[in-house]
Amino acid sequence: MLRSHCILFGLLFIHSDISQGYKMQINLATITWAHAVNDKAYLNSSLNSGIDMLEADIVIGRTADNKENNIPIMGHPPNNVSDLSLSQFVSIVDEFNKRNAAKKGIKLDFKCIEAFESAIRNEEFSAILSKANYPVWLNADILEGPLAHPQSNPVDATLFIKGGKLFPRSVLSLGWTTGFDATKKVGYTESNVREMLRVLETNEVRQPVTFAVRAGLVAESKNEMNKLLSNNTHTLTVWSAINDEGFDVDKLNDVLDGIGIRRIYVDVPDELKSQLNLLNSTQIDA
Numbered sequence: 001m002l003r004s005h006c007i008l009f010g011l012l013f014i015h016s017d018i019s020q021g022y023k024m025q026i027n028l029a030t031i032t033w034a035h036a037v038n039d040k041a042y043l044n045s046s047l048n049s050g051i052d053m054l055e056a057d058i059v060i061g062r063t064a065d066n067k068e069n070n071i072p073i074m075g076h077p078p079n080n081v082s083d084l085s086l087s088q089f090v091s092i093v094d095e096f097n098k099r100n101a102a103k104k105g106i107k108l109d110f111k112c113i114e115a116f117e118s119a120i121r122n123e124e125f126s127a128i129l130s131k132a133n134y135p136v137w138l139n140a141d142i143l144e145g146p147l148a149h150p151q152s153n154p155v156d157a158t159l160f161i162k163g164g165k166l167f168p169r170s171v172l173s174l175g176w177t178t179g180f181d182a183t184k185k186v187g188y189t190e191s192n193v194r195e196m197l198r199v200l201e202t203n204e205v206r207q208p209v210t211f212a213v214r215a216g217l218v219a220e221s222k223n224e225m226n227k228l229l230s231n232n233t234h235t236l237t238v239w240s241a242i243n244d245e246g247f248d249v250d251k252l253n254d255v256l257d258g259i260g261i262r263r264i265y266v267d268v269p270d271e272l273k274s275q276l277n278l279l280n281s282t283q284i285d286a
């Protein structure tokens with residue numbers, strides 16, 4: 001099966017599946033993700049795979065060779081040592097994308113504002129991001145959301161968005177700190193949504209936005225998700241943790257089917273992915 005990728009407005013991939021008679025199909029849910037690409041070996045294998053988007057986490061820490069300390073490195077808290085710094089990560093991906101037609105997109109998940117502020121002060125990082133002709137997503141949990149762990153502090157929303165504006169073609173991927181407990185049957189609240197929309201308005205966000213939302217909570221938030229997406233240029237990125245179990249997948253399908261394949265990215269474990277109607281949607285773009 002032949003698949004070609006190109007970029008529309010730096011945001012969407014068009015998947016044109018030649019085996020299906022040259023029809024253009026825009027199903028964002030079919031875009032594939034590598035998760036926590038936080039070390040050299042996994043970055044290399046992800047680049048050499050058919051995966052579209054590389055998701056990676058950034059914290060402040062030191063490089064394993066001890067050459068640099070107190071810089072943005074690839075890692076998930078509580079880790080603070082990595083064989084890959086953020087500047088190395090973006091330059092390796094950028095070099096790869098210069099040499100390959102099937103370009104990889106990147107989603108950089110900043111775990112604290114210090115890592116982000118330090119990143120955007122770095123000239124190499126800024127130069128690469130400014131010139132990137134592939135999807136670049138800047139992600140942070142900027143608000144406190146449902147069942148959030150008391151110690152998981154949101155990233156400063158104003159500073160994050162202000163910094164994101166330096167890269168107007170990048171996608172701002174914005175989420176809430178959350179927890180999960182299927183027995184509680186809670187989802188995103190109206191006030192979570194209002195708060196997010198107010199942040200966008202107050203900070204005069206004009207660049208592409210996707211909301212990063214947790215699958216098990218989305219299942220309980222049909223009205224809230226519709227309200228969240230009231231600006232029809234915004235999209236949803238549904239993610240799920242491997243241990244998030246026991247929620248109602250039919251309800252999740254109901255919410256997602258109502259929003260549709262043009263507006264939902266799906267970055268969830270394969271087992272959940274295989275149960276989502278979106279993935280089997282045959283909706284074809286005219």
Ligand SMILES: *[C@@H]1O[C@H](CO)[C@@H](O)[C@H](O)[C@H]1NC(C)=O
Pocket residue numbers: 041044045048
């Ligand atoms: C990178 O991955 C390729 C293909 O999987 C492999 O052949 C190569 O040895 C790897 N290189 C490094 C430096 O790990």
Ligand SMILES: *[C@@H]1O[C@H](CO)[C@@H](O)[C@H](O)[C@H]1NC(C)=O
Pocket residue numbers: 060061062069070080
């Ligand atoms: C990394 O974490 C350890 C253990 O929490 C801490 O002692 C150390 O100071 C941290 N190092 C850096 C560079 O942040």
Ligand SMILES: *[C@@H]1O[C@H](CO)[C@@H](O)[C@H](O)[C@H]1NC(C)=O
Pocket residue numbers: 205206207208209231232233234
């Ligand atoms: C909708 O979002 C886009 C992209 O962020 C922004 O430019 C536009 O101003 C927003 N529209 C409204 C009505 O807020």
Ligand SMILES: *[C@@H]1O[C@H](CO)[C@@H](O)[C@H](O)[C@H]1NC(C)=O
Pocket residue numbers: 274275276277279280
């Ligand atoms: C989607 O299609 C795959 C492969 O045909 C199948 O295994 C899966 O169960 C289907 N999922 C849904 C939700 O229909």
